[in-house]
Amino acid sequence: MTIVAAADGSALGNPGPAGWAWYVDDNCWRAGGWPHGTNNMGELMAVLDLFRSTAHLPDEPLHILCDSQYVINSVTKWMPGWKRKGWRKSDGKPVLNIDLLKDIDAAISGRKYTFEWVKGHAGHDLNEAADDRARDAATAYQAKRTPNAGPGFPGANHSSPSGTSGAGTSAPAKKPPLADRATAATLLDDGALFADPEQPDLFSMLDDELDPAFAAPLETVLETVVELERLLLDPAVRADPLRAGELLHPDFEEIGASGNRWSRQDVLEMLEDEEPAGSDMEVLTLTKLDTATALLTYRSFSPDGNALRSSLWQHNNGQWRLRFHQGTPES
Known part of the structure; x- marks a missing residue:
């Protein structure tokens, strides 16, 4: 059975x-x-x-x-x-x-x-x-x-x-x-596991005098940003306004190829009506702009076609959130 x-x-x-x-x-x-x-x-x-x-x-x-x-x-x-x-x-x-x-x-x-x-x-x-x-x-x-x-x-x-x-x-x-444990403590779509109840969390392992956003190895931190972006492409996350909303900055804005500008609430409402569809991405550039900001550019692939995209991620209160996004369909 x-x-x-x-x-x-x-x-x-x-x-x-x-x-x-x-x-x-x-x-x-x-x-x-x-x-x-x-x-x-x-x-x-x-x-x-x-x-x-x-x-x-x-x-x-x-x-x-x-x-x-x-x-x-x-x-x-x-x-x-x-x-x-x-x-x-x-x-x-x-x-x-x-x-x-x-x-x-x-x-x-x-x-x-x-x-x-x-x-x-x-x-x-x-x-x-x-x-x-x-x-x-x-x-x-x-x-x-x-x-x-x-x-x-x-x-x-x-x-x-x-x-x-x-x-x-x-x-x-x-x-x-340490680097793998830091990766595991971030929202990744495929990262190393630690589960020791006595294990300190990510930020307690870092030097208090360093900015926690970039105190972990830079490659690890920037990879976190990539995996957060991948998560936003996951149909299961996009279909859940609560989960998607956790990843968007309160002041999030998006500008589309049409020139329209959408707020965080606009985007969450649109996601509720979106049909689930898989999407993949190819990272083009990933840059640390300052102590708590990272810029990601990438090409997305979906059944509707490819697009060139840029995302600005900001670190605040112990969490990365997407502050700004712009996408342009690729001809």
């Missing part, structure tokens, strides 16, 4: 206290999280734990409901290419969230599974249940208490591979180097 489950992740502040959860029914679900992580880490971990929790039923197909195009594409489209390239992306840089992705790659070996994209926060019962539990886990870490890990899957061995117990968390056997 096919096991139908929803998997979801949540991060308060993104990055911030993070949670993950999968849900079959009220008697079969599991959740966990970390003191500091990202939405994408949570989304990936939910899928990984679902495969691990059903490993004792290898002949039962899994049908996974997921509102993250990034997760679905990572598992079903991109991983084979990443593996062939030594877990590196097309630009030669290491794949982010590599620990989680490698673990998923091992967990799905020999399994029968399908993914179905569902729109987040749209009233889908299983998706809403997983989202609620992932958010509850993130909230628990925010309050510095142990989250409700749930009943788990009947007959499963839910012990953590690293010995972590009680909160449904999973951590790597070794802590990654």
Whole structure:
């Protein structure tokens, strides 16, 4: 019999206290999280734990409901290419969230599974249940208490591979180097995982006399900006005004090829009516303008055609947000 489950992740502040959860029914679900992580880490971990929790039923197909195009594409489209390239992306840089992705790659070996994209926060019962539990886990870490890990899957061995117990968390056997931990603490679409409850967050690891926006290695910080931009191209994020709104500066403006100017509220309202469509990007330039500002130019690819785009990102109150964007269709 096919096991139908929803998997979801949540991060308060993104990055911030993070949670993950999968849900079959009220008697079969599991959740966990970390003191500091990202939405994408949570989304990936939910899928990984679902495969691990059903490993004792290898002949039962899994049908996974997921509102993250990034997760679905990572598992079903991109991983084979990443593996062939030594877990590196097309630009030669290491794949982010590599620990989680490698673990998923091992967990799905020999399994029968399908993914179905569902729109987040749209009233889908299983998706809403997983989202609620992932958010509850993130909230628990925010309050510095142990989250409700749930009943788990009947007959499963839910012990953590690293010995972590009680909160449904999973951590790597070794802590990654500082640069990787800084990358993991940013909102990336494929970054290294750390999940030690005692691990300080990104900004506590930096020199207090340095500006936290650029105190981490410059390459790491600028790559964060790229991955945030990629996130804004994710149909699942664009379909969710709350998640998209977290990435837009309160004074955000966009100027289109028509010369029209849109405010943050204008853009969020347009996104609500937008049909989900995948989009990719090719980075052209990425420049640090000052201690808290980065300029990204890139070419976007979508079913509607290519466009040349520029985005101005500003760092404020511990988070990068998009301040200005302009796009011009490419002939």
